Amino acid sequence: MNHPDDENELFNRLEAEMDADPAGHVVDLDKARSARGGSADAGPDRSPDAGTDSQPTESADWDPDQSDDSRPTLVDRTEPTASGPGLIDRIKSSKRLDVIPVWMKSVAEFKDAMKWLAGHAGHTVAFHAVRVPMLYVPKLIWRSPRGLANGVGRIGRWAVDAEGEPLRQAEARRENSELYLKLSKQRDRRVRLRMLLAILGALFALGLGLFLVYGAEPMTQVIAATAGVLGLGMLGAPADAPLATRAVIKTEVQKLTSDIVVKAMASIGIGQIASAVAKGQDGIRFAAPITREGPGWRADIDLPLGVTVADVADRRARLASGLRRPLGCVWPDADPNEHEGRLILWVGDRDLSKTGIVKWQLANAKRHDIFKRNPFGIDPRGRDQSVPMIQHNALVGSLPGQGKTSAVRVLVCGAALDPSVELWLHENKGTGDLDALECVSHRFISGIDDDSIKYAADSLKLLREEVMRRAKAIKQLPRDLCPDKRITRQIADIRSLKLWPLVAVFDECQNLFAHPKYGKQAGEDAEFIIKLGRALGVMLILATQRPDKDSLPTGISGNVSIRFCLKVAGQTENDMILGTSSYKNGVRATQFRPEDDAGNGILKGATSLPVVVRTAYLDDIATDVIAQRAHALRKAEGTLSGVALGEESQTAPGPSYDLLADVAAVVPTTEERVWNERIASRLAELRPEVYGGWKGENVTSALKPHGIKTTGIAGMTDDGDRTTRRGIVRADLTKAIAERDENRGSA
Numbered sequence: 001m002n003h004p005d006d007e008n009e010l011f012n013r014l015e016a017e018m019d020a021d022p023a024g025h026v027v028d029l030d031k032a033r034s035a036r037g038g039s040a041d042a043g044p045d046r047s048p049d050a051g052t053d054s055q056p057t058e059s060a061d062w063d064p065d066q067s068d069d070s071r072p073t074l075v076d077r078t079e080p081t082a083s084g085p086g087l088i089d090r091i092k093s094s095k096r097l098d099v100i101p102v103w104m105k106s107v108a109e110f111k112d113a114m115k116w117l118a119g120h121a122g123h124t125v126a127f128h129a130v131r132v133p134m135l136y137v138p139k140l141i142w143r144s145p146r147g148l149a150n151g152v153g154r155i156g157r158w159a160v161d162a163e164g165e166p167l168r169q170a171e172a173r174r175e176n177s178e179l180y181l182k183l184s185k186q187r188d189r190r191v192r193l194r195m196l197l198a199i200l201g202a203l204f205a206l207g208l209g210l211f212l213v214y215g216a217e218p219m220t221q222v223i224a225a226t227a228g229v230l231g232l233g234m235l236g237a238p239a240d241a242p243l244a245t246r247a248v249i250k251t252e253v254q255k256l257t258s259d260i261v262v263k264a265m266a267s268i269g270i271g272q273i274a275s276a277v278a279k280g281q282d283g284i285r286f287a288a289p290i291t292r293e294g295p296g297w298r299a300d301i302d303l304p305l306g307v308t309v310a311d312v313a314d315r316r317a318r319l320a321s322g323l324r325r326p327l328g329c330v331w332p333d334a335d336p337n338e339h340e341g342r343l344i345l346w347v348g349d350r351d352l353s354k355t356g357i358v359k360w361q362l363a364n365a366k367r368h369d370i371f372k373r374n375p376f377g378i379d380p381r382g383r384d385q386s387v388p389m390i391q392h393n394a395l396v397g398s399l400p401g402q403g404k405t406s407a408v409r410v411l412v413c414g415a416a417l418d419p420s421v422e423l424w425l426h427e428n429k430g431t432g433d434l435d436a437l438e439c440v441s442h443r444f445i446s447g448i449d450d451d452s453i454k455y456a457a458d459s460l461k462l463l464r465e466e467v468m469r470r471a472k473a474i475k476q477l478p479r480d481l482c483p484d485k486r487i488t489r490q491i492a493d494i495r496s497l498k499l500w501p502l503v504a505v506f507d508e509c510q511n512l513f514a515h516p517k518y519g520k521q522a523g524e525d526a527e528f529i530i531k532l533g534r535a536l537g538v539m540l541i542l543a544t545q546r547p548d549k550d551s552l553p554t555g556i557s558g559n560v561s562i563r564f565c566l567k568v569a570g571q572t573e574n575d576m577i578l579g580t581s582s583y584k585n586g587v588r589a590t591q592f593r594p595e596d597d598a599g600n601g602i603l604k605g606a607t608s609l610p611v612v613v614r615t616a617y618l619d620d621i622a623t624d625v626i627a628q629r630a631h632a633l634r635k636a637e638g639t640l641s642g643v644a645l646g647e648e649s650q651t652a653p654g655p656s657y658d659l660l661a662d663v664a665a666v667v668p669t670t671e672e673r674v675w676n677e678r679i680a681s682r683l684a685e686l687r688p689e690v691y692g693g694w695k696g697e698n699v700t701s702a703l704k705p706h707g708i709k710t711t712g713i714a715g716m717t718d719d720g721d722r723t724t725r726r727g728i729v730r731a732d733l734t735k736a737i738a739e740r741d742e743n744r745g746s747a
């Protein structure tokens with residue numbers, strides 16, 4: 001069966017041949033040339049000169065005897081053809097919009113909105129409640145005489161039909177006597193009836209007044225007098241002075257419309273857009289209607305061909321000016337699911353820096369799992385942003401006082417709420433920003449003196465040793481437990497393996513890396529740890545206020561995976577923190593304002609595209625509360641260690657050991673079956689610094705990951721009693737060692 005396209009082509013050719021001169025007549029070349037020159041599909045050269053003798057065109061020079069092959073190949077077919085993916089493919093690749101909008105599904109957003117609404121209503125009620133006795137009632141009393149006069153005047157005007165007077169006068173002036181007489185008669189009728197009603201009303205009011213004064217209960221009198229005075233007070237209100245003032249003054253935010261966006265985009269200096277707008281076109285295309293998203297408006301825009309989102313991001317200040325909004329309201333963003341020219345323009349109702357303090361999502365959490373993402377802050381669109389911790393290292397940088405320490409605190413507090421995480425905290429500024437977390441730290445120092453710097457440098461040395469120990473330990477783990485050769489939650493929870501997550505923080509690390517004595521080695525150690533430690537559960541968090549090559553070795557800045565850059569002064573600092581070429585690609589933390597934008601930065605590596613984040617803020621008190629909770633949690637789980645237990649800090653690399661080899665050493669080949677409690681006591685004798693205090697259960701759980709099962713083994717106690725206890729078969733140990741060695745050989 002023929003493809004429809006083939007049939008089309010066949011048909012087109014046939015048609016062309018039928019149109020051609022059938023008898024091979026002599027062709028008038030000039031005519032043919034001019035005909036081709038005038039045709040819409042004539043060829044590549046459609047300049048005004050095409051076809052003239054002075055400027056011969058390609059078609060004019062074309063020799064009819066030439067073969068088809070010598071003609072330029074036309075890449076676009078002149079006839080419409082089916083192109084691109086088929087209907088089903090296009091339907092499949094089309095984007096489904098959410099049935100229920102995201103904001104309606106977000107419990108947090110819903111709660112926020114309800115909280116705001118309750119607060120707003122509460123404020124309005126309180127505002128007016130205070131003013132009722134102090135302002136509104138006295139005002140009404142003051143206005144009541146005027147209200148009485150107004151009321152009597154209105155009834156009088158009604159009774160004499162004063163509202164019809166202008167009409168009657170007009171008809172009299174026009175000398176329309178017939179209509180005038182009609183209106184006059186109508187007025188007489190009305191006045192008769194209304195006078196009667198007014199007199200009856202006045203008599204009723206008088207009667208009611210006399211009854212209230214002389215016959216009613218005092219309570220009724222008070223209620224009636226109050227209602228009367230307040231009612232008259234309301235009648236006496238001047239039209240331009242309402243009784244109540246507004247409890248809130250709305251800051252009206254102009255709705256974002258396509259017109260405003262088109263004008264603004266034309267004003268930012270992108271040639272394609274400006275020239276299209278000058279010709280009366282839009283220059284940009286809206287991929288979806290402008291909608292509300294979070295506390296702002298969202299426009300999905302297709303930029304002209306060749307223009308990228310980075311081009312717009314570069315001109316953010318001009319765009320803000322074009323939109324007539326503060327800079328902190330205007331956030332051009334790329335759409336990770338679309339092409340490079342798809343811009344998401346989000347325009348907030350208020351400046352991001354005026355959002356106030358962002359509450360940390362884990363502020364009241366009982367615990368956290370470091371294998372999950374750590375809540376970090378919000379983006380300008382109000383969406384929560386988080387940071388993956390395990391298998392990552394983080395670098396935070398900015399000018400002084402822009403919020404580095406706050407960002408570090410948020411990360412450390414998340415880690416502290418996972419009791420399995422060991423924390424090594426170093427703050428080399430000496431201001432005590434992390435002091436609250438000392439109670440959960442294994443190693444801790446705060447200081448800028450040489451001893452404190454040495455302590456931090458020692459930590460890196462120890463961490464390097466630890467990374468090497470872990471690498472060995474991981475290699476020995478059975479494949480089913482550790483198929484990817486990296487720490488998992490399961491492995492981290494086997495305490496005997498000592499492979500729990502370890503988070504080491506070096507705040508103000510420029511003081512360490514630029515130190516004349518300890519800096520160089522510390523830099524090398526940190527680079528080693530960053531490169532190898534990730535998979536082994538060792539994470540570094542570095543913060544610096546001086547991101548230059550002396551204070552931050554390039555081996556570190558080049559290999560770190562999570563980057564958070566608050567306000568920096570220039571391109572070099574920007575690229576040191578956010579990575580090479582970031583500035584060139586429009587990822588610029590120079591855009592933030594000093595102080596005003598404290599806490600706002602660009603987060604890179606945590607999401608597919610860099611994102612602006614306002615970090616959650618934890619002050620000293622909030623950090624202390626979280627640290628105390630983390631301390632209690634760790635105490636309950638028995639994971640406090642080092643400084644947190646008041647122990648002296650370790651200064652030399654810890655011992656490394658091979659558990660299987662050690663067990664094999666303490667269980668002679670003649671001993672086919674052995675109780676675990678015996679292995680424990682022998683191990684403690686062999687290496688007291690490692691196995692001191694071990695019991696049978698420790699041996700059981702330490703050998704389990706190696707595939708060595710514990711069974712009931714009959715034996716004789718030291719007192720000579722026969723009994724059965726938990727133990728291992730030596731052959732299983734030999735087998736496990738052989739398998740491990742084989743694995744090592746093949747690895």
Ligand SMILES: Nc1ncnc2c1ncn2[C@@H]1O[C@H](COP(=O)(O)OP(=O)(O)OP(=O)(O)O)[C@@H](O)[C@H]1O
Nearest residue numbers: 399400401402403404405406545598599615616617
């Ligand atoms: N996320 C935030 N939200 C609101 N305000 C913040 C935030 N982060 C920081 N700030 C403000 O900025 C101030 C400085 O923050 P921080 O101490 O973390 O800065 P820093 O960069 O660590 O300073 P330094 O370099 O001097 O140590 C804070 O006291 C606070 O007022």
